[in-house]
Amino acid sequence: MNTASPAPQSILALDTAxxxxTLALVWPGGQRQLSREVGRAHAEQLASLAHSLFEEAGLPFRARKLVIGTGPGSYTGVRVGASYALGLARVWGASVQGVPTLEGLVRGEGRQAVSLDARKGHVYGAVYDVHDGVVTSVVHPPQKLTLEVFEALAGPAPHHRHGAPDGLALLHAGLAHGQADWSLAYL
Incomplete structure (x- = not known):
């Protein structure tokens, strides 16, 4: 008799940059996401909110794949998410795909400019082409620039700034082109 439980089909995305x-969970037949402003309390809230997401979905706390937002973000912020994702992946025997947090800021279709505040009049931004909510090409790679220079570089593309990353956008980007050999980026 085989007592092994079936392999989980769920995929978890998280971003703490x-x-x-920001969290998102997809599984055959459903999806859930949440984004909560926590300031610098990522470490205090990440585990309980992740558990809650699985409970609300009626799923066991296990995923076959994780997608992590790799920043740019604060040194501590991005490391909290990466450490948590790597710990879960090791316990679950899951893979981890990394994708820039900026890809979670895309909204809509076509050419999109996205940025995060890098302080002192600077932003960390990128310009992407987006199709079906997923980045299909990088027009200008993520880099730190003054806001004025970035807006000139972005041209007429809609510019989405400083918002909460969309967990499902991040998850779908990770599935489409996430990197197994990722590194973290800091503001």
């Missing part, structure tokens, strides 16, 4: 704690 911004003042928001």
């Amino acid at each position: 911004t003042p928001f704690l």
Whole structure:
């Protein structure tokens, strides 16, 4: 008799690079996401909110894949999310795909400019082409620039700034082109 439980089909995405704690969960037949402004309290809230997401979905706390927002963000913020994702992946035997947090800021279709505040009149931004809510090409790679220079570089593209990352956008980006060999980026 085989007593092994079936392999989980769920995928978890998380991002802790911004003042928001962003999570998304997809599984056959459903999806859930949340984004909560937590300031610098990512470490205090991440585990309980992740558990709650699985409970609300009626799923066991296990996923076959994780997608992590790799920043740019605060040194501590991005490391909290990365450490948590790597710990879960090790316990669950899951893979971890990394994707820039900026990809979670895209909204809509076509050319999109996205940025996060890098202080002192600077932003950390990128310009992407987006199709079906997923980045399909990088027009200008993520980099730190003055706001004025970035807006000139972005041209007429809609510019989405400083918002909460969309967990499902991050998750779908990770599935489409997430990197297994990722590194963290800091503001």
